[in-house]
Amino acid sequence: MPARLDHTIVRSRDRFAAARFLTELIGAPEPKPFGPFASVPLEGGVTLDYLDDDAPRIVSQHLAFLVGEDEFDEILGRIQERALPYWADPYHREPQRINHRYGGRGVYIDDPDGHSIEFITHTYVTG
Numbered sequence: 001m002p003a004r005l006d007h008t009i010v011r012s013r014d015r016f017a018a019a020r021f022l023t024e025l026i027g028a029p030e031p032k033p034f035g036p037f038a039s040v041p042l043e044g045g046v047t048l049d050y051l052d053d054d055a056p057r058i059v060s061q062h063l064a065f066l067v068g069e070d071e072f073d074e075i076l077g078r079i080q081e082r083a084l085p086y087w088a089d090p091y092h093r094e095p096q097r098i099n100h101r102y103g104g105r106g107v108y109i110d111d112p113d114g115h116s117i118e119f120i121t122h123t124y125v126t127g
């Protein structure tokens with residue numbers, strides 16, 4: 001494998017609010033201040049660096065997280081506890097449902113800045 005993703009920047013209106021939205025859902029520690037970023041280290045060594053951006057429009061990114069079956073249950077429980085809208089599909093056509101694609105489960109939510117967050121228990125990559 002020639003390269004592994006190390007970090008990427010996620011633009012947000014409020015970097016700590018956006019980073020906390022994610023860490024609270026996945027049950028991760030508080031985001032860490034790192035320069036102008038609110039950093040969220042993830043399994044596998046990749047870090048999401050949330051950065052404040054006051055541009056008129058934040059371009060939506062898609063962030064997909066592979067989680068275990070138990071973690072998926074916990075995350076879905078937190079989504080439902082918070083009464084957040086969620087969908088089985090990326091086009092928001094199947095509200096308040098999850099999908100069962102690729103032999104696993106999946107769900108989509110929007111974060112406070114409109115980034116599309118997906119949680120899956122099975123990777124799309126099937127070899």
Ligand SMILES: [Fe+2]
Pocket residue numbers: 062064118
């Ligand atoms: Fe995806």
